[in-house]
Amino acid sequence: MMPFSFDTTRSIRFGSGLLDRLDAFAAPLLGARIVIVTDPGMLATDMPGRAERALRKAGAEVHLFHEVTADPSESVVLAARDRMLEVSATGVLGLGGGSSLDVAKLAAALAQSGADLRKSYGIGQLPAGRLPLVVVPTTAGTGSEVTPIAIVTTGENEKSGVVSPVLLPDLAILDPETTRGLPAHVTAATGVDAMVHAIEAYCSKSANNNPVSRALACEALRLMGGALERAVTTPDDMSARSDMLLGSLLAGQAFANSPVAAVHALAYPIGGRFKVPHGLSNALVLPHVLRFNIETAPGGYEEIAPILFPDLGGVGNCAAAFCDSLAALAGRCGLPARLRDVGIGREALADMASDAMNQTRLLVNNPREVTRADALRIYEAAW
Known part of the structure; x- marks a missing residue:
């Protein structure tokens, strides 16, 4: 160790x-x-x-x-x-x-x-x-x-x-x-944000990716996987609210020590330029960054996929199915699916890719190296 x-x-x-x-x-x-x-x-x-x-x-x-x-x-x-x-x-x-x-x-x-x-x-x-x-x-x-x-x-x-x-x-x-009083769209966006923290912490390339963070990330995903949709659709379900709040804390502890990566790096220009809430910015690029990552580093995603989505246990090409399941979950929770859905024009993507490259503190932790051309392709896929 x-x-x-x-x-x-x-x-x-x-x-x-x-x-x-x-x-x-x-x-x-x-x-x-x-x-x-x-x-x-x-x-x-x-x-x-x-x-x-x-x-x-x-x-x-x-x-x-x-x-x-x-x-x-x-x-x-x-x-x-x-x-x-x-x-x-x-x-x-x-x-x-x-x-x-x-x-x-x-x-x-x-x-x-x-x-x-x-x-x-x-x-x-x-x-x-x-x-x-x-x-x-x-x-x-x-x-x-x-x-x-x-x-x-x-x-x-x-x-x-x-x-x-x-x-x-x-x-x-x-x-x-x-x-309890959080609107459904805020519950959904912040909940996906917390899931991103756990996913990126578990798969981070950081030298300080550690067994404590990975254990916390897994428990966070277990809690939130069973609670997010209930919290969105049944806002007074305090069991779901409790699981989400504790899951968010555990995910926070995980990524505070095993830092997040390209999902956050590419989300920041969306929030910075277009004032899209941070959680929604993460949700918009999450499946596309993960599809990029699994081409060379699928292992971590295959390990956590059945924790968040138990039906993926034993599924072949589990990492790809994980990306699809995350996108479907965001859709069921009512979140927009594409950058164009939040008012971002295609002409902005090149500048966003340049902005994302400034997030070196985050990009260094990504399981796969991200170039500006890669960032642009990810944004185009999300558009």
């Missing part, structure tokens, strides 16, 4: 109703002045208010930053940091989807360390120091609650990642009730 490392969030609590018990679990970590980082859409729910009331019950002074946008820009991250500095925050609570959690993680680090955001992109560039941090995911998809990664939109179309163990939260609180 080759040497490997595995890092994750220090403490995890899972259970229905935990959002209303933040006074017991979160407040002691976060101190006297807490900033809740969330987005405008969350304000239409009662969750920020419930979180605030629970923290105030513990005697904390609570401030709200609710300007997080999808695919947050540098200005959003810096505005959150400035809010923390303005109120002399002693702790940060991230509440929402992956964007809110990423902003909370990164702003909490910048506020404490004084680091320059522009110099923090890449792996291991963020200096030590972070405000105490608790995160509460409200979607079952990104796994941000257990990853040392924050994704930021830089410029008009590019996305860049900050990767550092500093970003791992002190505590992740998973309350399945917080995902």
